Amino acid sequence: MESNLTEAPALLSQIQDGDVRTKVIFTYSRSGSDPKLKYQCVNGNESAIDGKDIIGVFPTPRQRLTHKVVFVVNPEKQGDHPDIKSITAIGLPIDFLQDYESTFPVGIDSEGPPHDIFIHIIISTLSGTGKAKDFYNRAIKPVLSYLPLQENQYILHYTQSEKSVTELTAHTILPRANEGTRQRIIILSGDGGIVDIINSLLSAPHRGKYRPPELTILPLGTGNALAHSIGITNDNTFGLASLIRGHAKPLPLFKASFSPGARLLVDEANSEEELATDPDSGKPTLYGAVVCSWGMHAGLVGDSDTTEYRKHGAERFRMAAKEALFPADGSAPHTYKAKVSVLKKDAASNEESWAPIPRNEHMYVLATLVSNLEKSFTISPASKPLGGQLRLVHFGPMAGEEVMRVMGLAYQAGQHVNDPAVGYEDIEGLCVEFEGREEDARWRRICIDGKIIRVEKDGWVEVRKEERPVIDVVFLV
Ligand SMILES: Nc1ncnc2c1ncn2[C@@H]1O[C@H](COP(=O)(O)OP(=O)(O)OP(=O)(O)O)[C@@H](O)[C@H]1O
Incomplete structure (x- = not known):
């Protein structure tokens, strides 16, 4: 089913790519395995963004009906990290927003406080072939910049030894989980970093208020079995779509x-x-x-x-x-x-x-x-x-x-x-x-x-x- 449901009259729909603003008509189809956002200019030219390339859609503060669509370009030419681009769009279809809008747990107003949540980013420096630090700088940091999240609202941890993840979890993450605090851990590693977190979380008894931390995996290891098995690598975004649009569910152990x-x-x-x-x-x-x-x-x-x-x-x-x-x-x-x-x-x-x-x-x-x-x-x-x-x-x-x-x-x-x-x-x-x-x-x-x-x-x-x-x-x- 095609829809161009917008809250704005269709004629007010626009795309801004760099400095160029164009009036467009959006269409978005959810059906089929390959959803696409299409936009047609008044001269009849049509462009499209493939759903598999979309990292997320972010509201623009204080600009009604305006969003940034952040996506991967040239997915076939990717090396160790994606080439990321954004366009500004006014009047996007509601179905499209429902499917691609960010679910990342921070306040939506850049001047407001984030939700009561601790965010840890763990960069496992020796996982895989040692690309995690570069991936953080070239992919994660730019994508997080679209969120109303200041750099001092998350804590960045670089591993320095094979014990770093275990110690961080035991000393910082587990005590907060036991207090019932909501935490999101973004880990750039393979399965080894994840198993270290799990074992460290189970290294001491849990209190009644224990709140399971939420783990986002960016697959920077060798096998990356868990990431591949839960579909994190099914699209062209290297796990960035899950980072921005994912939902947390219990991990079976x-x-x-x-x-x-x-x-x-x-x-x-x-x-x-x-x-x-x-x-x-x-x-x-x-x-x-x-x-x-x-x-x-x-x-x-x-x-x-x-x-x-x-x-x-x-x-x-x-x-x-x-x-x-x-x-x-x-x-x-x-x-x-x-x-x-x-x-x-x-x-x-x-x-x-x-x-x-x-x-x-x-x-x-x-x-x-x-x-x-x-x-x-x-x-x-x-x-x-x-x-x-x-x-x-x-x-x-x-x-x-x-x-x-x-x-x-x-x-x-x-x-x-x-x-x-x-x-x-x-x-x-x-x-x-x-x-x-x-x-x-x-x-x-x-x-x-x-x-x-x-x-x-x-x-x-x-x-x-x-x-x-x-x-x-x-x-x-
Ligand atoms: N700075 C560091 N110094 C020493 N060891 C480190 C450092 N950073 C990470 N490590 C260790 O390197 C290992 C990397 O394991 P990880 O599973 O993340 O990657 P992998 O083995 O390449 O991937 P996979 O398990 O998915 O095949 C872990 O044991 C981790 O403790």
Whole structure:
């Protein structure tokens, strides 16, 4: 349906692009997958702005019916950040305003105070290939300038160590959340920065007034699994549309409990650290929002977490996979040995029970809450954004070529789950018990959202969904 509903008479509708003002007639169609704002000049010339390029529409203070439309130009030519432009428009269609107007939580009058909200911007300087700081200066700062938000109304944090995000969250964000204060965190990082925030928010008990902070993700990491899975990268705005127009919804989490000797590997696996202990169970615990894996996936994430590999961006995962699947000595890939059990819920009775996977040797065991581990790597095609269902993808030992074929199908919209060699099921929990079956610690590595935990010879990991509300994530509904 086409509409040119404006509060202003159509003849008063105008576009101002730079110094040039033109009378136009706007039309906007919501239907179809490709909405566009079209505007036609009196001489009949028509232009359009593609919905996928629009970052947001901002009211202009004290000028009735006047808005700034901020959008990305030349999306096909983008490098590390978008080329951003704005035009001033008078008399935009109401449907268009409803779809694209900023929802960013600050006052709409530049002279008024912002809503009672703390805004933190976290720039994770070493995430991905180290582009977060540049992205902030070239993309985020210019876009925030369209909001009635002074620079002193948000706090900018640059990470200085791998502990920066955890410490900021524990010392500043968690105490305010416990006081019931509304907070918005804008993080420029990959999944690692997010998992640090989540674990830090769960590092101390929550008070009754606890208010989950709202998290906006700008995907500046390598895999960016969560951002891709909730649709933040579905348009041409690099996540800026979600920043300006997103809504906050609870982020589903899982809890991984470990045997007492489990250790977090840090500093390219040259050092190890104890995990936080869950106050109720006394067990070492790590929370995640993306993935818990053991076997090939955990191995390649762990092997490729070095400065040298990181220079290659997401390609590092494929490089490490090739080395694992085709060892230099010509041997077959490792077959992973442990008892793997899944927790299932009976649909009729709602009762839960554990059942072992009938296989002693494994290649790939991966439980996930999300659909994509990279933009085009769809590990769990049935997973919906923030759907909350934990799903298991698993298969047994195979030749390197066969693993490449199956994993290649994941790049074709997740078709691997239809392959007879692959198990794919809804689960409530996962348990991996080593029972002394793996001598070499290398094969006892578990991956939680990119972090690597090494479990002892007779150790184990158990994953269950975490039901407490901890953090909301901002995305385009
Ligand atoms: N200034 C810094 N000094 C040391 N470590 C840092 C610094 N800034 C960030 N880090 C660490 O770098 C890591 C970056 O992880 P992050 O997940 O954000 O990016 P990634 O691993 O490239 O992406 P993904 O997890 O999405 O694949 C985190 O462990 C973080 O603590």
